[in-house]
Amino acid sequence: MKKFRFQLETLLKVTRMQKDKAEVAFAEVSRRLEQERQQLHQYLEEMQQGHRDYEGLIAARRMTVGTLMTYNSFFDWKRRQIEAQQEQIVRTRAEQQKRLRELMEVMNELKSIEQLKEKRRREYIDEMLAEEQKTLDEIGISLYVRKK
Numbered sequence: 001m002k003k004f005r006f007q008l009e010t011l012l013k014v015t016r017m018q019k020d021k022a023e024v025a026f027a028e029v030s031r032r033l034e035q036e037r038q039q040l041h042q043y044l045e046e047m048q049q050g051h052r053d054y055e056g057l058i059a060a061r062r063m064t065v066g067t068l069m070t071y072n073s074f075f076d077w078k079r080r081q082i083e084a085q086q087e088q089i090v091r092t093r094a095e096q097q098k099r100l101r102e103l104m105e106v107m108n109e110l111k112s113i114e115q116l117k118e119k120r121r122r123e124y125i126d127e128m129l130a131e132e133q134k135t136l137d138e139i140g141i142s143l144y145v146r147k148k
Helices: 009-059 065-147
Strands: none
Touching: 009 065
16 A cells, blocks of 8 residues: 655745744744833833822922923923834834734645645545545456355
8 A cells, every 4th residue: 555645744844934934933923022012111100100100299389490300301201202212113013913814824824735735635635535436346346256
C-alpha cells in the first residue's frame, strides 16, 4: 500500500511559516502599543503632579514671575509630549490593525490548504479501501471458483 503524499505540502509549510511570522509581527506591534500607552499614562501623571505642585505654591503664596514662567513652560512642554504620544498611539493602533488583517488573511489561507489536505487524505483512504475491497472480492471469487 502506497503512503499518502500531499502534493501541496511545500505550500502548506510556507504558509505555516508566514502565519508564524505574521503572529510575531502582530505580537510585536501589540507590545509596542502597550508601551506607548504606558508612556502616555506616565506623561499624564507628570502633568497632574505638576498641577498639584503649582496649586501648592499658589496656596503657600510663594509664586514669583520666574516660577510662573517655569510652570507655564513645563505645562506647554508636557501638553506637546502628550499630543505627540497620542498621535503615536493612533499610528501604532493603525499598524496593529494592519498586522491583524495580514494575520487573518494568512490564517484563512492556511485553513483552506489544511482543509484541502484533509479532503485529499480522505479521498486517498477511500481509494485504498476500495482497492483493498476489490482485491478481497477477487480473492473471494477465485476461492469460490476453485471450490466448484
